[in-house]
Amino acid sequence: GLQRMVEADTYCIDVLTQVSAATKALQAFALELLHEHMATCVVDAAAKGGEEAETKVKEASDAIARLVRS
Secondary structure, three states: OHHHHHHOOOOHHHHHHHHHHHHHHHHHHHHHHHHHHHHHHHHHHHHHOHHHHHHHHHHHHHHHHHHHHO
């Protein structure tokens, strides 16, 4: 996709448009993946309690922080 466009000397603005589209698609995928993780792994760990719950919440929090920064 993008590499082929660059190698084909595609107009820079067209490549940037595709980069933007790919970035948005990856962000949407990351949010959906995070949602599924929280709905399953984090909820299951929270129900069990203890150290595993704390670990899963911390992991989710760290992932959210990375997504916000990107």
